[in-house]
Amino acid sequence: MKSDAPIVSGPYFEDLEIGPFPGSAPAQTLTDGLAALHRSIVGGRLRLALDAELSRRVTGGVLASPGLVWDIAIGQSTLVTHRVVANLFYKQFMFLRLPCIGDTLYTTTEIVALRQNRVREGRAATGLAALRMRTRDQAGRPVLDFYRCAMIPLRDPKGSTGRNDDLESIPSDLDPQAMRRPTSQWHLADFRAAVPGQHFEGLVPGTLCEIAGGDLVSSAPELARLTLNIAMVHHDVRAGAGGRLVYGGHTIGIAATQATRALPNLATIVAWHSCDHLAPVREGDTLRSTLEIEACEPLPGGGGLVHLRSRVRADRDGDAQDVLDWRFVGVMA
Numbered sequence: 001m002k003s004d005a006p007i008v009s010g011p012y013f014e015d016l017e018i019g020p021f022p023g024s025a026p027a028q029t030l031t032d033g034l035a036a037l038h039r040s041i042v043g044g045r046l047r048l049a050l051d052a053e054l055s056r057r058v059t060g061g062v063l064a065s066p067g068l069v070w071d072i073a074i075g076q077s078t079l080v081t082h083r084v085v086a087n088l089f090y091k092q093f094m095f096l097r098l099p100c101i102g103d104t105l106y107t108t109t110e111i112v113a114l115r116q117n118r119v120r121e122g123r124a125a126t127g128l129a130a131l132r133m134r135t136r137d138q139a140g141r142p143v144l145d146f147y148r149c150a151m152i153p154l155r156d157p158k159g160s161t162g163r164n165d166d167l168e169s170i171p172s173d174l175d176p177q178a179m180r181r182p183t184s185q186w187h188l189a190d191f192r193a194a195v196p197g198q199h200f201e202g203l204v205p206g207t208l209c210e211i212a213g214g215d216l217v218s219s220a221p222e223l224a225r226l227t228l229n230i231a232m233v234h235h236d237v238r239a240g241a242g243g244r245l246v247y248g249g250h251t252i253g254i255a256a257t258q259a260t261r262a263l264p265n266l267a268t269i270v271a272w273h274s275c276d277h278l279a280p281v282r283e284g285d286t287l288r289s290t291l292e293i294e295a296c297e298p299l300p301g302g303g304g305l306v307h308l309r310s311r312v313r314a315d316r317d318g319d320a321q322d323v324l325d326w327r328f329v330g331v332m333a
Contacts, residue, residue: 010082010230012155013116013127013163021109021131025076025228027138029104030064037226038068041219042253045260047195048267057190058267059183061100066269067256068227069099071249073135073144075227076107084231085126085151085240086277087248091172093146093272097137098182104138112147113165116154124157130170146272147171172274174329176297179271179305183331188267188303191333197265200296200304200332207293209262214286214315215254220246223253246281251324254287255310259330262291263306266330273307273327281323285314294327303333 048055049065113130135144147170192199224234224247232239234247260266295307312324
């Protein structure tokens, strides 16, 4: 290959501007095959995403796993973050509609804030890009709306852009009414009638569960490919210090699967209060978690919203490290 051949790649921090990002990733249709492959990598024991007949009775369609939906939405936004060093946080993550198998997802990305990190001796310059993702389905109906923050390198490792936007201004509070809408037409009484065991009634805020048994992180690049995630650090061993990093959605997906071991009748997940990646995860790590019930809110037709906190640690070569602090909202019948 000629040395002057153009390089096909994503933007550096200097290239980013406030406003809608001009590129768009391919749309992706949710299929049974896609759902099965996703489940084979991160697990998944939500009854409504596994039992088509129960899902039709409760929701009116065959529910797609919420983890599959958010992994695709995040993956579709990685045109902006092809060169990402790390993802720092997610905020105001809301499902506006819960898609079914057969729906098609389209995601647009808007850059809402840019702040260059302080340059440190011996480290290449980086900046933080706050992004807003909006996902719609084939009928134009809103599915997801959320923010995430990515660390992206500068083209000039000693460069300075002067960007110093206030990332604290990014909204983080969830709309209590909006969290109720995605399941407002569901027949949660049918779920209670069909499934034995613990439901919403009797859940106690403050309950903390240590989930026995860890889960191996495997097939990391396969999950990234499956969900259209092109961030180099998840594919190319030379792209990040210390080798490939596991896509954050992989860690979150395993945490969600472990949460359903503590709450096997969790119907779905509708929102995240916050999601902080505390340290990198590598393929081959074993993830273990605790799950805390922080609050319970009854719904008018029975059942309720359950505010949960998952803390995940990774076992690697005999050492344990905290890697994820995820506060999310589930629905129980």
